[in-house]
Amino acid sequence: MTSTERHQLILEKLHQEGDLNVISLYKELRVSRVTIRKDLKLLEEKGLLFRTHGGATLKNPYTIDRPVNEKEKLQSGEKSKIGAAAARLIDDNDSIIIASGTTVLALAKKIQNKKNLTVITASLNVALELLQQPDIEVLQLGGILRKTSSSVTGPYAQSILADFSCTKLFLGVDGIDLEFGLSTTSAMEAHLNRQMIEASQKVIVLSDSTKFGKRGFGKICGLDKVDRIITDAGISEHFVKQLENLGIEVTVV
Structure with missing residues (x-):
């Protein structure tokens, strides 16, 4: 096989699967990893792909921070459907954490008719949305205000979480990568998210499809x-299968 034929095959597989790894390629093409x-x-x-750790992808894997009012306009219909599906997982008498981001704000807007629900949140917008619900008790975390996300971060917010144990965490992210895991554009927010995970029995990630294969600056967790x-x-179906192989339940709306 010539190098041109090999390159064509790599691009064809990449368009079919969305991402590739070096190990599977060198085994299939019977050439060295260096090649x-x-x-x-x-x-x-040549601008035909983006290299990642151990492979390649069609999409730019690095995400950038955007103001919350700008992010609200992106994939707004998809976020609304994701929020509605997430709201159906909330039960009466739950104690939950809602992190920050526009997708979890879409969840807050869909929470209706829940009794004796306690919500801990880092998001100012989520707290303001839930104040309209008489049967929901809101605990707003305090700390350093991150203006681009209208949410708080920092050690004070982290220390408060150490006193609680919640049934579910609804987490928004900037990137989901099969190797790097969950990430966000803020290192301080990533650290707070890790504390939220430790305080929760179940971690539910709300993410529109544009976040898959992306990496933010701050790693949250694997x-x-x-x-x-x-x-x-x-x-992509390929990404869904990869996630399910890791034991993650995937809901597509």
Whole structure:
């Protein structure tokens, strides 16, 4: 097989699966890992793919921080459906954590007619939304205000979480990568999210499909910490299978 034929096959597989890893490529093509890495580097230089740790993807894997009012306009219909599906998982008498982000805000807007529900949140917008519900007790975490997400971070918020044990955490993220795990654009927010995970019995990630295969600056945790992911139909079947193989329940709305 010539290098041109090899490059064509790599691109065809990448378009079919969305992402590839070096190990499977060198085994299938019967060439060395060094050769595959050189192939991927050349294809990246031509703007045909993005290299990742151990492989390649079609989409730029690195996400950037955006103001919350800008993010609200992105995939708003998908986020609303994700929020509605997540709201159905909340029971009366639950004690839950809702993190920060526009997708978990969509969840807050869908919570209706729940009795004796306690919500701990880092998001100012989530707290303001839930204040309209008479049977929901809201505990707003305090700390350093992160203006781009209208949420708090820092050691004070983390110390408060040490005193609680909640049934469910609804977590929004900036990136979901099979190797890197869950991530966000803020290292301080990532650390707070880890404390939320420790304080929760079940971790439910709410993410629109554009976040898959992406990486933010701050790693939250590996995918082994995740119980369930709720997303939209834009996610590839290949990614769903990979997540389910890790024991994660995936709900596609």
